[in-house]
Amino acid sequence: MAPDGVRHTVVTPDDHGPIIQIVAWFAMVVMILATTLRLSVRYLTSHIPGIDDAIVVGSMLVNIAGVIAISLAVTQGLGKRESKLSEQQVSRAGQDVFVSSIMYILAVSLAKISTLSFIERVVPANKYRREIKGSLVFLLAWMVISIIVYGCQCGSSAPWKPHSEAKCFNIVAFWSAATGIDVLTDICLIFVPGWIVWDLHMNKTQKRIVFGVFASRGVVIAACILRATYLKDIDGSGDPMFDSVPYHVATQCHAMLNTIITCLPGFKPFMDRANTGLLSISFKSRLAGGVYDKTFTEYAMTSLRRVVHPHGIGNSGARPLKSVKGSLQNKFAGAQRSFRPDEYSQHADVFSESRILNDSRSQTEEDRSDRLIIRYTTDWTVRVQDEGARSNSDATSSR
8 A cells, every 4th residue: 555645646536636636737738838839939020038928937937836836735635535634634735735826826917917018018109008007016916915915814823734723814705806806807908908909900800810819818717717616615615625626626727727828919820910000020129210120129019190291291201210230041032031121131221201191181180099090101112232242332432
């Protein structure tokens, strides 16, 4: 007979703990694959990770720590009939569950913060930023408060000790309140991006696809509600170690789904569909005045309603842009060609010419300022010249 503390992944009528391990480790593998795919797409498109990528990696690592903690709890007897466990095993399992719950709060909060950080990078520069930053502050505050409150549920006493006489608050009430806030924030993370996207100059099919990606958080909401339902089922149970298996399975699924759904907007199919209005991935980054810099730190999406020429409608002119250099690596090989001036070894001079479209409506209409409408066209001229030929040309002209 195996000694106490040594567990095998075998489900028996008196031991349902292996179910937690199987589901948690499978969900963790899917989460790691989703995060890796997101980071790969991010590297291939911009080569520089954003703050939202770093946060989602943090959520992944915290989830891994939570899976390890809940697996240790199963090893100590979680999911087994409490009558077959010693008081020491119950205490150790409760301690591991406590650590796993802290990791759960942290992982879910980081996943939502990563989503908000992503939205902040793609929205227009001067719109919605204040609301998004306020939401970020709220999520950070809620995360810290939740961890402190849960950690001090029994005051200075350890909440995992069996038959403790310490006065603890109702943990079911705490998780019910947390569930309400989780569902509310998830609903906001669905409709706020949809509200922003619907104002962009994109066709309706692309808008629906972008909205559908964020609407996939509905799966997270369902998992959150299911978790709360299982928690109420074990409230007052005479054998919480055995009866809490569905609750812990739902908890692990909810935590992993949060991170997986957070990775979806970073996948390449989404970026390909959204690059006409939501994401700026053709060039590195668009700065003020029309300069595309190589230091790409965010997707800068600005309003297209600004007036380029203050002298009036119909005026146009060429504006020299920043000359850029890069490395030539068979850019013209294959069926498709890349025309990004920052990826050539030649010297590239880029000019733009903007013309205001003639429109009978006044340009100072503020009643439709919330609509992002293109009101001018821009023609681009790219002159590419080898460095050697450029030097010879300069030497000839100086004679």
